[in-house]
Amino acid sequence: MVSKHSDVIVAIVALLTCGCGGSLQVRATVETPPELPIRVFPEVAIVHGTAPEDFDVADALAHHLAASARDGLRVEHVDEDGLERRRANGSFGPASAIIRVDTHVVETARPSFLSRPDTVCTTWGCNTVRRSVVEDLPVVVGRVMLRVSEARTDRLLQELTIEEREEGSDPLSMRMRIVERLRRRVIGAVDPGERQLDVELVDVDDAEVRAALQAVREGHPREALATLERVVSRRTFEQRSDEQRARVMFDLGQARRLAARASGEPDVDSRLEVAERTIRDALMLHPEATFARALTQLREERAARERMRAHRAAASHNFALDRGPAVPPAPPGYSALAPSRPR
Incomplete structure (x- = not known):
């Protein structure tokens, strides 16, 4: 088979750096499918x-x-x-x-x-x-x-x-x-190969959101996800400006993305799908280049996971076919018929 890894993301390094416009980045290592499987x-x-x-x-x-x-x-x-x-x-x-x-x-x-x-x-x-x-x-x-x-x-x-x-x-x-x-x-x-990618997050003037980003920096994306979900679920969240809501939702989507990779659970793909929807909603609410870049990156990541699943399915099918009998089995009842002898 191509790989025994079930996840495309094989490692996450909690390296948070400041960028332009209040942008933050987490370095991750991504497993990519082989060019020639x-x-x-x-x-x-x-x-x-x-x-x-x-x-x-x-x-x-x-x-x-x-x-x-x-x-x-x-x-x-x-x-x-x-x-x-x-x-x-x-x-x-x-x-x-x-x-x-x-x-x-x-x-x-x-x-x-x-x-x-x-x-x-x-x-x-x-x-x-x-x-x-x-x-x-x-x-x-x-x-x-x-x-x-x-x-x-x-x-x-x-x-x-x-x-x-x-x-x-x-x-x-x-x-x-x-x-x-x-x-x-x-x-x-x-x-299979590996490539480095930078998962971007954005700063928001909110103590809880900054605490969530700090949790990501310390390598606890699931803790950050829980914090951001509490922020979004409050009734007062809808009273914020479109820009601020979009930035919080974007961080929520990225936290969902990181938590899905770090969890090691079998539903990683469904979690990444939810993360993609969250980032897309943020982009529609308040378009930013950072959001669009992250959405493209996440879609490429999910496509790579899909190719690796297809490779595993093809390998399973081909190896099973190879282990099968060289001659197909006789139809039911055929082997019970004794051949007639010439007289």
Whole structure:
């Protein structure tokens, strides 16, 4: 499978900093789905092309998948001839996949304008001036195309292109560094990743709201959530200005977001949905760029969680299919019929 984490958010660091306009930020670490979720397949054949770098990149990927295999993932590194032999033998299972690795590294050059000193000597003495010259600067561009397809039918499922570029004076060393970076990025594409995000909150001229923000700063988002819910539930809350109500509601939505991640409970997705609605209501009441930015961030986070759930469901289906019988069972009653013998 892609990951055994049930939550996208794997860590929250209670680091609160002041920003412009009374803005506060909490740093969080978010788990992101892999670009190439190849671990949803129980069997993977990695096929390299004919370029010199193809074998190195494909072999590194095969070793990485084999070394970190879970749940019975089987990995094989073959060439096109080996792939066709396996197809002819019918040895691929119903949920097997192929990754074709095509690597291209091209050396080119671009004009570079330099200023160099030029000394001219005559009978009256020497004079040094700076002249502009044009030189070719070596450029190395590396590109890997990864194509995932069904092993039995070769139906294309996904394509991913990874590119690296470097300019310098030593094309050979540049080429080696480009290939190494491509290898690392290809390996990283099949694993879940992590990214840092800043969850923003806004200051409100209210003692209880500031106490809630302090609770967030100290790493207690559920305590902050309880405080903000009390503030919003009071009858006097509706008497405040639209701007102040919107800012409190925004902080409430962000507190719900943080508390959902920190709770570790199974209903994280429904809690994040409520947080999104709260932030959207704040944005409609009093539009602010901070609110819109947080709403976009939260929607992206929920979309990432949805992709990871889809990956887990696909892995569960594919591995179950792989464990099933190669030949379907006979219809009921069929096996009870004895074959007739010729007379």
